[in-house]
């Protein structure tokens with residue numbers, strides 16, 4: 001059986017599906033003219049930072065959108081996490097998932113707080129509230145769950161377990177700006193929540209983040225700590241750091257916010273195209289959004305069951321990369337398998353079977369306003385084609401390379 005090169009997958013020498021790479025997390029951009037006008041205003045007023053008018057407006061807009069009393073805009077989400085957990089006097093141990101971007105764990109470890117990794121729920125992607133009780137010790141000082149992929153975690157149950165142990169909860173909602181849980185906007189839960197406005201996130205301010213809370217005292221303390229502890233011009237009342245957002249970042253953030261409905265609609269259409277294109281493909285499970293809630297649809301996440309597809313995650317990643325589809329294995333191999341955590345807790349994986357299982361099969365696919373529905377249709381068509389001939393593609397790739405990641409899990413034979 002000889003296929004001509006034209007019909008070949010690019011990894012076997014065919015022509016790539018796309019002439020240039022499609023990436024995950026290409027920034028969503030708002031209206032350029034509005035941005036330029038704001039930047040002109042900044043230069044005219046010569047207020048570049050230190051909570052200028054644009055940062056104040058940005059904070060107000062975020063607080064309004066989320067429905068909280070306070071928003072403190074920050075230079076990034078990581079520093080926002082560090083400052084709010086420090087303001088709450090988190091110490092010793094904090095319970096958090098390993099299934100997250102490394103910044104969640106680092107924000108704790110940077111302060112010499114140990115992230116105690118909690119497994120995710122079976123079949124899910126989020127912290128399993130049922131596992132928290134096994135990890136609570138006299139040294140526990142808080143819980144830091146993650147609203148991963150803009151999908152809320154099991155907030156009600158987490159809050160009730162946290163209440164039982166009297167542990168404060170801060171949510172890492174870096175992915176979840178514009179999303180809701182049981183009709184209430186993410187940002188209004190726990191003691192505080194943290195957003196990221198990094199370039200790759202749904203709404204971006206180049207770099208940026210925010211702490212949102214209804215707690216007046218906490219808000220005041222966070223505000224002091226993000227500005228060196230300055231209370232007045234010559235009065236420092238607390239140890240602090242520089243966590244401020246600049247005016248140009250706020251200009252970008254405000255401009256992005258104005259396009260939020262358009263971003264959501266674009267992402268939603270891409271998501272619908274992915275769903276339509278993948279729902280009949282064996283071995284692929286698209287992680288769905290609950291469309292009764294507000295969603296930002298910013299992450300297209302699939303689970304690949306290699307026992308059904310006969311193609312491993314690593315193979316699919318390489319097949320897609322050859323086609324100029326730059327999929328990502330977020331957040332492989334898990335925080336617990338990265339330094340310094342891997343050295344500190346070499347056996348952490350034993351307590352994280354669901355996390356490890358999931359990380360072996362998750363892929364994140366390109367979406368966002370730089371990706372069109374037509375491109376999504378090509379991506380899903382290609383994935384369907386790969387899986388249609390999964391067994392022969394898998395075998396051929398294994399013959400080309402003996403990489404360990406190319407062998408199908410022996411459990412599939414069972």
Ligand SMILES: *Cc1c(COP(=O)(O)O)cnc(C)c1O
Pocket residue numbers: 076077078079100101103104146172174175196197198207208209
């Ligand atoms: C992006 C991200 C952060 C960090 O935000 P930055 O603004 O990049 O510092 C924290 N947690 C999660 C889950 C993230 O995805």
